[in-house]
Amino acid sequence: MTATDSLTTWLRVRRETDWGHAPALRRELPARDGFRAWCAGPVHRRDAIRAERLLSAYDLARADAARRAPLDFALLARWQGEVLGEARALFRTGDAYAKNGSERYGLTARTRADFAACLREATDPEMPLAARAARVYLDVAFFHPFTDGNARAALLCLVHVLAREDIVLPEVGPLQTTRYADDPAGAADLATLIGVLNRRRH
Secondary structure: OOOOEHHHHHHHHHHHOOHHHOOOOOOOOOOOOHHHHHHHHHHHHHOHHHHHHHHHHHHHHHHHHHOOOOOOHHHHHHHHHHHHOOOOOOOOOOOEEEOOOOEEEOOOOOHHHHHHHHHHHHHOOOOOHHHHHHHHHHHHHHHOOOOOOHHHHHHHHHHHHHHOOOOOOOOOHHHOOOOOOOOHHHHHHHHHHHHHHHOOOO
């Protein structure tokens, strides 16, 4: 397994990425909710219970967006409890690994505080919305706060941030690709992809 701390790498990439050129998003509602369609389609075909739990978490995330709840770990942990079918989803207690051990996300005395600070920035009105949604997705992916279900948590955060601004993507399937902590071009491209999906109509 790698000795490199991919979380440290991500925090550097996060600072260096040019988020300001993310596309503007349209607030016209699409004909379908891409997250619900994804759950009803490929997720349900894989595991009906997984799809049901994910939809329950999505309903919570949308409701929290509607009431303008601050995005913090407690909110995310509540959604994750639904995702995993657990009473409580706790922050990991050691280093985490992904991609067959090629990425390691370290845990230090500052990790939780750094994660909290990143989550707060997800609602910063000075940053383009597509960039905020992309960045929070990657924050969750690379902080890897939970022992399981981090990809689902990342997607829930992305759609929550968009829902706060009354935006629903008609597709989320194209977002489900492998992301790497040391890829600034890929980080910026995720914001661009959100813009592309926002303009699709189904």
